Amino acid sequence: MKVVYEDNHLIVVNKTASEIVQGDKTGDTPLSETVKQYIKEKYNKPGNVFLGVTHRLDRPVSGLVVFAKTSKALARLNDMFRLGEVKKTYWAIVKERPKELEGKLVHWLVRNEKQNKSYAYDKEKANSKKAILRYKLIGHSQNYHLLEVDLQTGRHHQIRCQLAKMGCPIKGDLKYGSSRSNPDGSICLHARRVTFIHPVSKELIDLTAPLPSGNLWNGFELG
Numbered sequence: 001m002k003v004v005y006e007d008n009h010l011i012v013v014n015k016t017a018s019e020i021v022q023g024d025k026t027g028d029t030p031l032s033e034t035v036k037q038y039i040k041e042k043y044n045k046p047g048n049v050f051l052g053v054t055h056r057l058d059r060p061v062s063g064l065v066v067f068a069k070t071s072k073a074l075a076r077l078n079d080m081f082r083l084g085e086v087k088k089t090y091w092a093i094v095k096e097r098p099k100e101l102e103g104k105l106v107h108w109l110v111r112n113e114k115q116n117k118s119y120a121y122d123k124e125k126a127n128s129k130k131a132i133l134r135y136k137l138i139g140h141s142q143n144y145h146l147l148e149v150d151l152q153t154g155r156h157h158q159i160r161c162q163l164a165k166m167g168c169p170i171k172g173d174l175k176y177g178s179s180r181s182n183p184d185g186s187i188c189l190h191a192r193r194v195t196f197i198h199p200v201s202k203e204l205i206d207l208t209a210p211l212p213s214g215n216l217w218n219g220f221e222l223g
Helices: 031-042 071-082 158-165
Strands: 002-006 010-015 062-068 087-094 102-112 117-121 129-140 145-151 189-197 204-208
Touching (some): 002 204, 031 062, 062 071, 087 158
Antiparallel strands (some): 087 145, 129 145
């Protein structure tokens, strides 16, 4: 576990692609428990450690996750995420080059709980939620393209679903149309940067996550 930022109210960590943020039916140890144990040991805290989950990343996705260490910070961060006051930027590796170098995608997503999958439509449907993101082509390698994505709404599998709808499924994302999986079970989507006003101190917090290791992420010619 790599801690990117920590103070009395917040802790931000760089999640690996194999970790789950909160416990699920797999029974695997979630990142939230790992962070609690880290806090308990670092500060020699007796009893239970408070840790609030403010948002989630899908298990095969890597990058920044923000946790609250106090109830005050949790309540305020929950409001900030709901109101869109936390700016999240992702990097995604895709095989297909988008037709436009940058653009805004607006779709209506319908979530299928049984399949754990979302479907994107150009027009509003029953039980759909509006999904908005902006993307920009920022790099290329011999076989792949690197997109920067600014998320403007937070829907289930939003980036995965919308990029696939555009014809650019994320590398390794079999669920949304990638031709093959990644050996480690990850998909090439990384929560690269998060920017927000600190819920207590009111300072600007602007954090960038190191890229996953390996030649793929580090082999892009940027620009």
